[in-house]
Amino acid sequence: MVEVIVAGGGPTGMMLAGELRLAAVDVAIVERRPTPELVGSRAGGFHSRTIEILEQRGIADRFLAEGKPVQAVFFGNTMLDVGDFPTRHPYTLGLWQNHIERILAGWIEELGVPVHRGLEVAGFAQDESGVDVLLAGGRQLRALYLVGADGGRSAIRKAAGIDFPGWDATRSSLIAEVEVTEETPAGIRIDEVGIHGLHLMEDGRTTRVVVTEKEIGSAVEPTLADLGKALTEVFDTDFGVHNPTWISRFTDATRQAAAYRSGRVLLAGDAAHIHAPSGGQGIGLGIQDAVNLGWKFAQVVKGSAPDSLLDTYHDERHPAGARALKHTMAQSIMQKADPRIGALADTVTDLLTIDEARRRVAGLISGLDVRYDLGEGHPLLGRRMPDPDVVTADGPLRVSTLLHRARPVLLNLGAPGSIGAGPWADRVQTVDATYDGGWELPVIGPVSAPAAVLIRPDGHVAWVGDGTQAGLEDALARWFGTARG
Numbered sequence: 255m256v257e258v259i260v261a262g263g264g265p266t267g268m269m270l271a272g273e274l275r276l277a278a279v280d281v282a283i284v285e286r287r288p289t290p291e292l293v294g295s296r297a298g299g300f301h302s303r304t305i306e307i308l309e310q311r312g313i314a315d316r317f318l319a320e321g322k323p324v325q326a327v328f329f330g331n332t333m334l335d336v337g338d339f340p341t342r343h344p345y346t347l348g349l350w351q352n353h354i355e356r357i358l359a360g361w362i363e364e365l366g367v368p369v370h371r372g373l374e375v376a377g378f379a380q381d382e383s384g385v386d387v388l389l390a391g392g393r394q395l396r397a398l399y400l401v402g403a404d405g406g407r408s409a410i411r412k413a414a415g416i417d418f419p420g421w422d423a424t425r426s427s428l429i430a431e432v433e434v435t436e437e438t439p440a441g442i443r444i445d446e447v448g449i450h451g452l453h454l455m456e457d458g459r460t461t462r463v464v465v466t467e468k469e470i471g472s473a474v475e476p477t478l479a480d481l482g483k484a485l486t487e488v489f490d491t492d493f494g495v496h497n498p499t500w501i502s503r504f505t506d507a508t509r510q511a512a513a514y515r516s517g518r519v520l521l522a523g524d525a526a527h528i529h530a531p532s533g534g535q536g537i538g539l540g541i542q543d544a545v546n547l548g549w550k551f552a553q554v555v556k557g558s559a560p561d562s563l564l565d566t567y568h569d570e571r572h573p574a575g576a577r578a579l580k581h582t583m584a585q586s587i588m589q590k591a592d593p594r595i596g597a598l599a600d601t602v603t604d605l606l607t608i609d610e611a612r613r614r615v616a617g618l619i620s621g622l623d624v625r626y627d628l629g630e631g632h633p634l635l636g637r638r639m640p641d642p643d644v645v646t647a648d649g650p651l652r653v654s655t656l657l658h659r660a661r662p663v664l665l666n667l668g669a670p671g672s673i674g675a676g677p678w679a680d681r682v683q684t685v686d687a688t689y690d691g692g693w694e695l696p697v698i699g700p701v702s703a704p705a706a707v708l709i710r711p712d713g714h715v716a717w718v719g720d721g722t723q724a725g726l727e728d729a730l731a732r733w734f735g736t737a738r739g
Contacts, residue, residue: 255396256280257555259387261375261410262403263287265351266523266540268358268367270401272311273548273711275365276660279555282397283362284389286404288372290359293500296351297537301327302336303621303638304538305343307545310657310713314343316357321349327619328533330588331444332603334616340694341622342641346534354537375404377413380518398555399518401547403540406509408525414516420509420528421583426471428481430463430501431455435494443488449589450488460499476503506530506586508579514568522547527575532585533619535578542621546571549660549711558681559735570626581618617697632718633701639709640695644687656685656709662716662734663709664726673706673723677737678730682708708733 258274260267263285274281299321308314326346327334336344362369374390378400385400402410411418425448438452438461448466455462465484481501482492510527514520523540547567553559588599605611617623628636641654644665656663664684666673675682693701706719708729717729731737 267403269544277552321347406528417512423505423507431499529582622696
């Protein structure tokens with residue numbers, strides 16, 4: 255018996271498994287793909303908040319070494335420069351998903367996460383003490399909890415009976431990597447059908463193709479003939495496409511699980527929400543799900559916090575996901591050249607020249623503006639902790655380095671020893687430090703300096719001190735369980 259089984263070995267599943275191993279939870283991944291290699295490049299990178307999260311675990315440099323920092327926060331055709339955002343990573347990291355997955359796979363291998371490949375979950379049965387997971391072929395595994403990170407068609411979500419309300423597709427697109435015999439046009443083309451583009455990849459031989467279909471494609475896997483037909487309908491030629499590496503179809507269908515939890519079964523990533531890829535938020539949303547859930551799981555499994563702590567995962571991530579899905583629907587509409595939509599796009603483009611509007615939309619897309627509702631208080635409360643250089647007894651350091659082990663941190667910026675975690679010291683690291691710089695939040699702007707902050711393992715602030723310990727014990731008990739004498 256393992257403590258947590260994660261169904262799905264994509265970015266969300268691997269990030270969650272890594273979080274759990276950092277907390278010494280016995281976790282295993284079950285993945286239907288027989289090998290770790292992802293066919294095709296898939297998604298093209300992630301935004302600022304995702305890079306910050308990876309920084310908090312000490313692995314961002316692995317991705318930065320292979321990716322390319324670019325300004326790629328877009329709304330429709332409008333690029334929203336985030337270069338002035340108060341973050342160490344005011345950019346998007348361009349890096350194909352196959353490389354992202356390879357790097358994550360290397361990380362969880364170092365952590366000792368077992369990955370059972372070539373296995374598919376056929377169903378499960380849960381009781382008061384655990385979950386029996388049935389695999390295709392008849393094998394059965396037992397766990398305390400099961401997480402469905404198995405994609406938009408999640409077998410876990412369906413077996414759990416969790417509703418998946420939302421909106422059906424209004425159009426579909428093909429994405430492929432192929433070779434061509436004709437010269438292809440440069441840049442992106444937007445017309446009344448949708449958005450299209452072809453560009454040569456790094457190997458100098460393969461062309462990445464995205465083309466919107468005139469009619470919504472079927473649910474079956476697309477073929478090279480389907481790709482040729484779609485290209486011909488838009489460009490009057492199929493460019494001689496041949497020798498495909500992979501071909502896939504995506505739509506603008508938008509759905510969100512009605513609940514992220516059903517007893518001992520939880521959902522994360524695309525299993526919990528699907529949306530058009532407009533805005534490039536997919537991988538980031540899944541990784542944010544994973545880091546929100548992982549530390550909560552660890553405390554419940556280890557018995558330091560009640561099972562009800564897992565309910566806060568839905569309470570926090572469902573609204574955050576709903577905001578992002580609403581945004582992707584708006585984005586998707588803008589990616590057509592219909593005259594009426596064009597008029598709307600021009601109006602929005604004009605509005606986004608206003609700095610406040612730019613910052614607000616870019617904050618949402620980049621993930622830097624997420625705030626969990628932890629009640630009234632200092633603007634930092636519920637938001638991601640900035641990453642200033644502070645000075646401790648051991649010398650200067652970045653605050654993000656304190657989160658490498660995925661443990662909570664009580665950062666005291668007042669008189670040394672003036673506050674502490676007390677009976678929670680076995681779970682919460684207290685660090686005395688000084689910081690004389692200013693405090694600024696994306697979208698919000700400058701805020702007053704806190705005297706102390708309680709930082710959750712996901713990097714969000716759970717309590718802000720005013721020079722006293724008022725409210726600290728309540729916050730420690732709320733997030734990290736009953737005090738030990």
